[in-house]
Amino acid sequence: MPSKATTASKPSARERLLAAADELFYSEGVQTVGIDRIVQKAGVAKASLYNLFGSKEELVQAYLDARHADTRAQVERALTRFRTPRERLLGVFDAQGQLFTEPGFNGCAHMTASAEAQPGSPVEGAADRYRLWVRTLFTDLAREAGVADPEDLARQLHLLYDGAGVSARMDRDPSAATTARAAAAALFDAAVKDKELVDAGR
Amino acid sequence: MPSKATTASKPSARERLLAAADELFYSEGVQTVGIDRIVQKAGVAKASLYNLFGSKEELVQAYLDARHADTRAQVERALTRFRTPRERLLGVFDAQGQLFTEPGFNGCAHMTASAEAQPGSPVEGAADRYRLWVRTLFTDLAREAGVADPEDLARQLHLLYDGAGVSARMDRDPSAATTARAAAAALFDAAVKDKELVDAGR
DNA sequence: GATCGGGAAGACAGGTCTGTCTAGTCTTGT
DNA sequence: ACAAGACTAGACAGACCTGTCTTCCCGATC
Numbered sequence: 001m002p003s004k005a006t007t008a009s010k011p012s013a014r015e016r017l018l019a020a021a022d023e024l025f026y027s028e029g030v031q032t033v034g035i036d037r038i039v040q041k042a043g044v045a046k047a048s049l050y051n052l053f054g055s056k057e058e059l060v061q062a063y064l065d066a067r068h069a070d071t072r073a074q075v076e077r078a079l080t081r082f083r084t085p086r087e088r089l090l091g092v093f094d095a096q097g098q099l100f101t102e103p104g105f106n107g108c109a110h111m112t113a114s115a116e117a118q119p120g121s122p123v124e125g126a127a128d129r130y131r132l133w134v135r136t137l138f139t140d141l142a143r144e145a146g147v148a149d150p151e152d153l154a155r156q157l158h159l160l161y162d163g164a165g166v167s168a169r170m171d172r173d174p175s176a177a178t179t180a181r182a183a184a185a186a187l188f189d190a191a192v193k194d195k196e197l198v199d200a201g202r
Numbered sequence: 203m204p205s206k207a208t209t210a211s212k213p214s215a216r217e218r219l220l221a222a223a224d225e226l227f228y229s230e231g232v233q234t235v236g237i238d239r240i241v242q243k244a245g246v247a248k249a250s251l252y253n254l255f256g257s258k259e260e261l262v263q264a265y266l267d268a269r270h271a272d273t274r275a276q277v278e279r280a281l282t283r284f285r286t287p288r289e290r291l292l293g294v295f296d297a298q299g300q301l302f303t304e305p306g307f308n309g310c311a312h313m314t315a316s317a318e319a320q321p322g323s324p325v326e327g328a329a330d331r332y333r334l335w336v337r338t339l340f341t342d343l344a345r346e347a348g349v350a351d352p353e354d355l356a357r358q359l360h361l362l363y364d365g366a367g368v369s370a371r372m373d374r375d376p377s378a379a380t381t382a383r384a385a386a387a388a389l390f391d392a393a394v395k396d397k398e399l400v401d402a403g404r
Numbered sequence: 405g406a407t408c409g410g411g412a413a414g415a416c417a418g419g420t421c422t423g424t425c426t427a428g429t430c431t432t433g434t
Numbered sequence: 435a436c437a438a439g440a441c442t443a444g445a446c447a448g449a450c451c452t453g454t455c456t457t458c459c460c461g462a463t464c
Contacts, residue, residue, distance in 0.1 A: 013411070029318060031233040034451060045412045050453065107317070114372060115309070115317035116231060127372055156385040159378065162368040163361030170316060170329060176361065183358040186392045187385055215441070236421060247442045252423065 014052050016042040021063040026109055030060050030123075031116045057122055060113060064126035067109045072133060074099070085145035089157075089188060090181055092137065096161065097177030100168045107169030111162075134158055147191040148198060156187050216254050218244040223265045228311055232262050232325075233318045259324055262315060266328035269311045274335060276301065287347035291359075291390060292383055294339065298363065299379030302370045309371030313364075336360055349393040350400060358389050 011019070020042035024033040035056055039046045053059040078095035082088040099105065106112070110127040117123035138154035138161075147153050160180040167176035213221070222244035226235040237258055241248045255261040280297035284290040301307065308314070312329040319325035340356035340363075349355050362382040369378035 028320075031318060032320065035453080036451085043412090046414080046453080047455080048411055051410090056452070111313075111368060111372070112317040115314040116233060118230075118234065131372060152381075152384075155378075155381045156362075156388075159365030159369060159382055159385060160358075160361050161365070163363070163365035166313060166364040166368060167361060170313070170333060176357075179354075179357045180361055182354075183361060183385075183389055186358075187388055190388045190392060237423080238421085245442095248423085248444085249425085250441055253440085258422070 013042070013044045013048045017044055017049055017052065017059070018062060018066055020044075021059055022066065025060065025063050025113070026067075027104060027106055029116060030113050061122040061126050064110055064113055064123065064130070068126065068130045068133070071099070071130075075137070085141065086185075086188060089138075089141040089145055090184055092141070092157075092161070093164070093177050093181035093184055096164060096180070097174065100164075100174035100177050105168070105174070108162075108165040111165065112169075131158075134161060142188075142191075145188070145192070147188070148194055149191070153187065153191050157184055160184055160187075215244070215246045215250045219246055219251055219254065219261070220264060220268055222246075223261055224268065227262065227265050227315070228269075229306060229308055231318060232315050263324040263328050266312055266315055266325065266332070270328065270332045270335070273301070273332075277339070287343065288387075288390060291340075291343040291347055292386055294343070294359075294363070295366070295379050295383035295386055298366060298382070299376065302366075302376035302379050307370070307376070310364075310367040313367065314371075333360075336363060344390075344393075347390070347394070349390070350396055351393070355389065355393050359386055362386055362389075 017038065020038050024038055024041060035046065035049065038059075039049055042049075049059065053062060075092060075095045078098065079088050079091050082091040110130045113123050114127040135154055135158055138157045139150050142150035142153045142157070160183050164176040164180035167179075168174050219240065222240050226240055226243060237248065237251065240261075241251055244251075251261065255264060277294060277297045280300065281290050281293050284293040312332045315325050316329040337356055337360055340359045341352050344352035344355040344359070362385050366378040366382035369381075370376050
C-alpha cells in the first residue's frame with residue numbers, strides 16, 4: 001500500500017510532489033516556477049508527476065486544495081480555545097495573525113494563484129471553494145452570536161479578512177490582523193447593539 | 203513635437219504602447235501577455251518599445267503608474283460632489299463601486315501585478331506608491347472629520363478598501379463596494395462616538 | 405526464483421519568451 | 435534640398451516552457 005503512508009518511513013512520490021509544489025508555488029508564484037524545478041526538488045521523475053496529476057494545472061489545484069485543508073484545520077483548532085461567541089468570531093483574526101507571522105508567509109495562496117490564472121481554469125474553482133468556506137465560517141459564527149443579519153455581518157468580516165491578507169503581504173505588516181480584529185470587534189458590537197434596539201422596540 | 207500630442211491627430215508610439223499594455227496586461231495578466239502581442243496590438247515596432255521603455259518590467263511599471271494616476275483622478279473628482287466630511291470619507295467607496303461596474307473590471311491592477319512579480323522588481327515600488335496614496339487619502343479624510351485617531355481609522359478603512367477589491371474580482375460581485383461602505387460607516391460612527399465620550403470625560 | 409509494476413533519469417519535440425540587431429522608411433526642421 | 439532622428443519590419447539568438455516517450459532499476463508478491 002504505497003499511498004496513505006501515515007507510517008513515517010518515506011513520503012510517497014505524491015506527497016513529495018505536493019510538498020515541493022507548496023514550497024515553490026507559494027514562495028515564487030505559479031507561473032514562474034516550472035515543472036522541472038518541482039520534480040527536481042521533490043526528487044521525482046517527471047513522468048510520475050504526469051501520471052499522478054495529469055497536468056501542471058491540476059497540480060496547482062491540488063496544491064491549493066491542500067493549503068485550504070491546512071488553513072481550515074489550523075483555524076478550527078484555534079477556535080476551540082475560545083468560549084463565548086464573540087471571542088470565537090474574533091478568534092478567526094487571531095488565527096489569521098498567527099498565519100501572518102509564520103516564516104515564509106507570502107499572502108493568501110488562493111488570491112495570488114487566482115491573480116495568475118486564466119479565466120475558466122480549475123484554479124478558480126479551488127479559490128471559490130476556499131472563499132465559500134470562509135464566508136460560511138463567518139456566517140455560522142455570526143449566527144451563533146445572535147446578530148440580526150448574520151449574512152450581512154459575515155460579508156463585512158470577509159472584507160476585513162481579505163484586506164488583512166492583502167495588507168500583510170503587500171505592506172509586509174503582520175499587524176494587519178490585529179487592525180482587522182479591532183475593526184471586526186467594532187462592527188460586531190454595532191450589530192449587536194442594533195439587534196438590541198430592534199428587540200426592545202418591538 | 204511628437205510627444206505630448208494632446209492634439210488628437212494620432213497618438214504617439216508611447217501612448218499606443220501604454221494603451222495596448224493597459225488593455226492586455228490588465229485583462230490577462232502581466233506574465234501571460236508577451237511583448238509580441240503588445241507591439242502587434244499597438245502597431246509599433248519592437249525596437250520602439252525597447253527604445254522607449256528599456257524592458258518589459260519598466261513597461262509594466264509605467265502601466266501601473268498610469269493606472270494609479272487614472273484612479274486617483276477619478277476618485278478625487280468623485281469626492282468633489284460631497285460636502286460633509288463623513289460623506290467625503292464614505293464617498294471613496296462610492297467611487298470604488300463605480301470602478302467595479304466599469305466594463306472589463308478585473309480587480310486592482312497593483313494587487314494582481316504584484317502577485318505575479320518577483321520580489322525586488324520595480325512593480326513593488328509602483329504598488330507601494332499606490333498603497334501610500336490610498337492610506338494617505340483615508341488618513342486625511344479621517345483627520346478632516348475630526349476622529350480621535352485618524353491613522354487607526356485609516357488603517358481599518360484601507361482593509362475594507364482592499365477587501366472590496368478582492369471580493370469584486372474573485373466573487374465577481376461589484377456590490378462589495380456597498381458592503382464596504384456600510385462597514386466603513388459603522389466604523390466611522392463608532393470612532394466619532396468614542397471621540398465624543400473622551401471629549402465629554404475630560 | 406521469476407514476474408511485474410511503480411518509479412527514476414533524461415532525451416526530445418514543438419512552442420514561446422525576452423531582448424538585440426540590421427536595414428529601410430517616413431517626417432520634420434533648416 | 436538635405437540631414438537627422440523617430441519609427442517600422444522582421445530575422446535572430448538563447449533560454450525556458452509543458453508534455454511525451456524511452457530506457458532502466460529496484461523491490462515486492464506469487
